[in-house]
Amino acid sequence: MPIGHTWSVAVLGIDGRVIEVEADLGGGLPTTKLVGLPDAGLREAKDRVRSAVKNSSQQWPAEKLTLGLSPANLPKLGSGYDLAIAVAVLAAAGKVPATRLPGTVLLGELSLDGRVREIRGVLPGLIAARKAGMKRAVVPVQSLSEAALVEDLDVLGAACLADVIAWLNGENALVAPENPAESPQPKLADLVDVVGQPEARWALEVAAAGGHHVLFVGPPGVGKTMLAKRLPGLLPVLSIEEALEVTAVHSVHGSLSQTAPLVTTPPFIAPHHSVSVAALIGGGSGLAGPGLISRAHRGVLLLDEACEFSSAALESLRTALEEGEVRIARSKGSVRYPARFQLILATNPCPCAPPRETDCTCTPTAQRRYRNRLSGPLLDRIDMQVRMRPITAMTTHTDEKPETTAVVRQRVLAARERAAARWSAHGWRTNAEVPGPALRRQFPLPAKATALLDRSLDLGQLTARGADRCLRLSWTLADLSNVPEPGADHVAAALEFRDRRAA
Known part of the structure; x- marks a missing residue:
C-alpha cells in the first residue's frame, strides 16, 4: 500500500x-x-x-x-x-x-x-x-x-x-482570510503630565532618539516611573519587518489578539521586582519559552525599583543588552529569541529613600549594599545615568508649560530619520545598534572632538565599552542638533550622561 x-x-x-x-x-x-x-x-x-x-x-x-x-x-x-x-x-x-x-x-x-x-x-x-x-x-x-x-x-x-x-475531495472550500482589522492604538500617557525635571526630560528625549538605555536615580515621588512610562509615546511605530519580528515572539508566547494580531506599536513591559530569572530571560522544561525581555523586543523594558530585583535577574540581562538576543539551552534543545529592547532602570538612592538626601538614616554600609545590586559590569552597559532632583515650589509653579509628547516626538523622529539614513547601507536602524569598531574605523571623529574621551580612558575613568557607548550617544546628540557629525561639546555631554556618580 x-x-x-x-x-x-x-x-x-x-x-x-x-x-x-x-x-x-x-x-x-x-x-x-x-x-x-x-x-x-x-x-x-x-x-x-x-x-x-x-x-x-x-x-x-x-x-x-x-x-x-x-x-x-x-x-x-x-x-x-x-x-x-x-x-x-x-x-x-x-x-x-x-x-x-x-x-x-x-x-x-x-x-x-x-x-x-x-x-x-x-x-x-x-x-x-x-x-x-x-x-x-x-x-x-x-x-x-x-x-x-x-x-x-x-x-x-x-x-x-x-x-x-x-x-x-473537492467537495467544499475552506475558509479564506478576511481583510485584517487595524491594530488598536494603545492610549499612551503624555509628557505634559510630568512636573519639572528638565534634565531628565531631555535625557528621555535623547534615549528615544538613539535607542539608548537609561538609569534614573532619585528620591521617591520625583517622577522616575512617570517618565519611563512615557517613553513608548516618543518612539516611532514599528516597520513591517519589526512588527513581524515582535508578532512572531508574541505568537510563540500565545498572547496575540485573534482579531488584530499584528503588533505595530513598541511593546512596554514592566515586571514586578520579584520576577524570576526564568520569567525574565525565558525558560521552561523541555524547550524554553520566551521571557519578558523577548516580549519587550523592539520596545521598552522598565525595571522599576531596580535595586529590589535579585542580583541574578539583573546580571542575566548582560548578554542580551550587548547582543540583542538570548540563547537558552534546555534538555530538548537550544532556542534563540530576539531581545533588542530599551532598558529603563529606576531606583531610589538608598533603602530608606527620604524626600531629602540630608534626612537619610541608612548607614554607609547599607547604602553601599543597596547600590551594589547594580553591578559595575551592568552599569557599564547603561548609556545614560541621570540623577533626578526633588520637586520644589519653583518647579511646580511656573508660567512655562511643559512640552507635550507630540512636540518632543517630532524631534525624536527627525533625529531617527537622520540616523537611519546614515546607517541604512549597513543595516542598522539606530545609533545604539552601531558596533563600536564601525564607529571608530568607518566614522572616526577628529582628535579635537574626542580629546576629553581619550583623557578619560587614559585616567581609567572609562572602559573601552563605555567609550563606544559615549560615541554612540554623541552621534544621537548630533542628530538632535541637526549637525553632520558630533563635536567636542557633544562628546562632553555624552560623558556627562555616563557619570557613574549619578548611581
Whole structure:
C-alpha cells in the first residue's frame, strides 16, 4: 500500500523547520507506532488522531501503522502535528486524494470530536514554510488572521477535520482570510503630565532618539516611573519587518489578539521586582519559552525599583543588552529569541529613600549594599545615568508649560530619520545598534572632538565599552542638533550622561 505524505512545521524558538509526515500501512497486527523524536504531548497524538478520524465519519485502518516525522533527529514538541498526521493516515488508506497535498503545510491540534484547535507559533511556522518553498497552508480558523500576515502564501482556515477531508475531495472550500482589522492604538500617557525635571526630560528625549538605555536615580515621588512610562509615546511605530519580528515572539508566547494580531506599536513591559530569572530571560522544561525581555523586543523594558530585583535577574540581562538576543539551552534543545529592547532602570538612592538626601538614616554600609545590586559590569552597559532632583515650589509653579509628547516626538523622529539614513547601507536602524569598531574605523571623529574621551580612558575613568557607548550617544546628540557629525561639546555631554556618580 502506498505511503501517505503530508507536511507540517516545527517551531524552535522563533525559527521554523518544515517537517515531512509519513504514514505507512500494512505488515503486521493493528498497532500504531510514532517515530521521529516526539515529546510526550506528541506521542499522545496517535490516540487523539484516531478518535478524531472516527468521529469525522472515517474508518481508522485496521492494520499496522507506522508514522514517521522527518528529519528524524530534530526534536518534535507539541500537538500542532495532529492535522498533518490525520491527513497522512487517510491518504495512505486511500480515503482522500493526494493531489492537493504537495506544497501544502497542515497545522493544528485535533480534539477527540474532530475539531481543529488553535496552536501557538503559527506566524513563525508559516514564515519558515514560505522560505522552504511551500505554497499553501491550512490552519485553525482561530489562527487565520495571524496566518494571513504571511505574504506569498495561500492561507486557508479549517474548523474541523471533516472540512479538510471534504476540501481534499473537492467537495467544499475552506475558509479564506478576511481583510485584517487595524491594530488598536494603545492610549499612551503624555509628557505634559510630568512636573519639572528638565534634565531628565531631555535625557528621555535623547534615549528615544538613539535607542539608548537609561538609569534614573532619585528620591521617591520625583517622577522616575512617570517618565519611563512615557517613553513608548516618543518612539516611532514599528516597520513591517519589526512588527513581524515582535508578532512572531508574541505568537510563540500565545498572547496575540485573534482579531488584530499584528503588533505595530513598541511593546512596554514592566515586571514586578520579584520576577524570576526564568520569567525574565525565558525558560521552561523541555524547550524554553520566551521571557519578558523577548516580549519587550523592539520596545521598552522598565525595571522599576531596580535595586529590589535579585542580583541574578539583573546580571542575566548582560548578554542580551550587548547582543540583542538570548540563547537558552534546555534538555530538548537550544532556542534563540530576539531581545533588542530599551532598558529603563529606576531606583531610589538608598533603602530608606527620604524626600531629602540630608534626612537619610541608612548607614554607609547599607547604602553601599543597596547600590551594589547594580553591578559595575551592568552599569557599564547603561548609556545614560541621570540623577533626578526633588520637586520644589519653583518647579511646580511656573508660567512655562511643559512640552507635550507630540512636540518632543517630532524631534525624536527627525533625529531617527537622520540616523537611519546614515546607517541604512549597513543595516542598522539606530545609533545604539552601531558596533563600536564601525564607529571608530568607518566614522572616526577628529582628535579635537574626542580629546576629553581619550583623557578619560587614559585616567581609567572609562572602559573601552563605555567609550563606544559615549560615541554612540554623541552621534544621537548630533542628530538632535541637526549637525553632520558630533563635536567636542557633544562628546562632553555624552560623558556627562555616563557619570557613574549619578548611581
